[in-house]
Amino acid sequence: MESLLIPPANAEFFGMSLKIFGILIPIIGVSLFVYIMFKRILPLMQAQPDFRTDKIGERIMTFLKVGLGQSRHPRFITAGIIHIVIFVGFLILALNSSNLVIVGFIPGFTLPGLSGAVGGVYIALKNIAATLVLFACIIAMIRRGLFTPKRYKVPEKYGHDHTAEAVFVLIIISVLMITDSLFEAAPIIEHLKTGEAKEIIIPGTITWLFVATLKNASQGALQSLYLISYFIHDLVFFFFLCFLPLGKHFHVITGLLNIFLSKLNKGSIKPVKWGISEEQLDNLESFGVKKITDFTWKHILDFYSCADCGRCSDRCPANRVKRPLSPRFISIKARDYIFNEYPLCGANKNRQDKKGDNMLIGDIFEEDEIWSCTTCGACEAECPILIEYIDKIVDLRRAMVDEGMVPQSLQKPLGALNKRGNPYGKLEKKRSAWIKEKDFAAECEVKTLSAKQNADTLYFVDSITSYDDRMILIAQATSKILNAAQIDFGILGKAEKDSGNEVRRFGEEMLFCELKDQNIEAISASGATSIVTSDPHAFNTLKNEYKDIPKAEHISQLILRQLKQNKLTLSPETTGKTYVYHDPCYLGRHNDIYDAPREAIDAIPSIKRVEMTDNCKDKSFCCGGGGLMLFYEPEEETRMGTIRVQMAKEAGANVIVTACPFCMVNIEDAIKTSGLEGEMEVIDLAELIANHIK
């Protein structure tokens, strides 16, 4: 339809063709954007390799689900819905916005496919989108400015508040929505006046509102509004494009890409350097992340992509107990550091810390901050754009280990692991002392496997369950279950070393490799064709990080299978107690085993089980961490276990069932320190099942 108003590309202002601006604004805007992006990509080029182009099918699925599907957003319902509206709106509006840019120098241009009926439907859809986006922006501004949720607060040590930037961007988006709609409304009003209007005007949209309010405006006024709204839109559009890579709104550009390139092999830690095999590790000059370009390029992309939403820190148990760690600020501090190191104007800096090198630890990160992480994975389960934290924490720890910066409290257990294969420094031959305890030995025989003594199933006990006076009961319960199910099994005894799950996560890669190699050798000598363990930490590393060993499973999986095959039958629960299941991080979040333990518990006739509804499954709250974390002495206001026990109490439970010896340690301690002895208790899944075997 012929417009009655002069289009921007044909308009003149005091004799000067406005087409010049229609051409210049995009040229300058795009050039500036390309320049900024070039500067931003530079650090990625200098960073470490990272292989992210495997498993394309799985990547596409993740992209569709978490990216386009925004699946993580509804977990924080208000912010989530606002985001989904703006996100979907942007996707719809992107087409129209591109079309608008071209209209600046080609009058009446429409993208192929956008003319005719399809175009009409699209424009209607776009108008609804623009209206909803504007509406969402207004709510977001009110929320951000007046009812700021706690998680957006910036603690003093992390710098200034981020509200101004957030509101500024919401205003920019609002201006785009308003000018877009006004530009569209002006010619419609002209058409209405002449009775030629064929456009569909959806009631309630901003366009509709403009048409209604400006229907009596003169043609001159409409012409001015038409041109003014066009050029404001054009200018703001390119300003916004160039503003995005300068702060937290970079995620508009990088977010979807970041999701496509996300880490797929959960539960395993990245190699010291991608492309370098274990045998080649000795040749590496340096380990871990010391300077910023020691991060992989993907990890730098993560920093760029952080939208500062604070969900990670909101869920982080270390942050909750006021340890000096907030995952959000790991990203924000690193991003600001990169922006400062690689400035848009001028030469790249080479910032040096007090010691004269450019170590990030001691500059933007503190040692205690990096040791505070329990690697529970709550942050990663929450991040809507799949930013990784554990690998970065481990890489930073690797650097500290390499430089000898290890707290004294961790040096002893690491030394003991090196010498004795367990963090307590106990004798190797005492590792299997628990099988010889009189009462237990009378009831259940446990073989010690070797090249001469074989069994089908290897029970990998791991250090704490082998040595700790309380945890050996888990080992004995596990053995009783295997015995009752008539499984031919045995243990490695003194040939077993610590699985090394925490050794690796605390950055001692070489020690982990040694422990792993010794275990692999012992496992293959045992002749076992399957492995079972009652320790999720051991399970995690055996399953995800050991190579060339039989398939490992957690005892909860085995119990469930035996129950389904009627090889185990359970007697009814008679205590009248209420049970709640606590998801161990390394069973749940890292390996997606949520249902097997629950089904196993529910298989006990007449048992009463409740859930910690907001804090279960992948929202489980870490008990305080396992392995070496038990030796670390963090600064904190309270213990994670204390909070966890409180959650269980509030859920109405008397008994916390867990499936991990470290959870047992932490929860048992917390029950005592909370003065809840007699009121609350904790039991391992294996113990609970063993107690009910008929």
Added chain:
Amino acid sequence: MEILVCVKRAPDTLENEITVNKDGTNIEQEDLVYSVNEWDNYAVEEAIQIRDKVGGSVTVVTVGDEDAEEVLRREMAMGADNGILISDKAFENSDGKGIASILKAEIEKGKYDLILTGAQADDGAGQIGGMLAAMLDLPYASLVNKIDSEDGKLTIGREIEGGAQEINEIELPCVLSIQTGINEPRYVGIRGIRKVASIEIPVRTASDLGLDTNAVGDAGAKVKKLDYFIPETGDGAEMLTGSQEEIADKLIELLKAKGGMK
């Protein structure tokens, strides 16, 4: 500053279950694991920190068998520049004076401004530092928990019974015995030790040092171990009973009564 640190390979009490052998003359050696004596490790860390501040070099020396080399490597992985292994069959079963005279012979071959020892060892008698200083006719300070270096002299802190702190000035060259807690020794991982695995460590024998083999080792020892046992548990232990609060109150009372708390 040229610094020499005397170190020892000792069984780590934390990582061993110490049992006395049948004759009662020594601890059961089987199943023992060894590491560098903890006090010596603090001394090496202090030496490295002084060197990093004022320049110079750090040498670690030990008297022991070929297994003792592993502790030298460990301390070199930590940052010591050189290692010297003093090893000879004739040195076996030396008493404290014997060890001190062996070390003296080596020290006199070099030129050191500062000689550090650990204040004691897990399995030792805390005597080497003092003897060495006397034999070398050098000033000596024991139980040092703070060192500040200025030209030609050191300001050192010493731990006194009851937790008091004493500050002294001491002239170089001198001998200091180092108390734990003076610093936070850095971690040494497998990787660090592998990096120094190929560095040659010179071995010194009795003849290299010009020592009379009758004056050291078994032959020269004037202190001999007669017996070795773990004392029986006495009756001193008192179990506090009651609720958590009551136990805590009683404990505070006891601690106050015995001067452990003010």
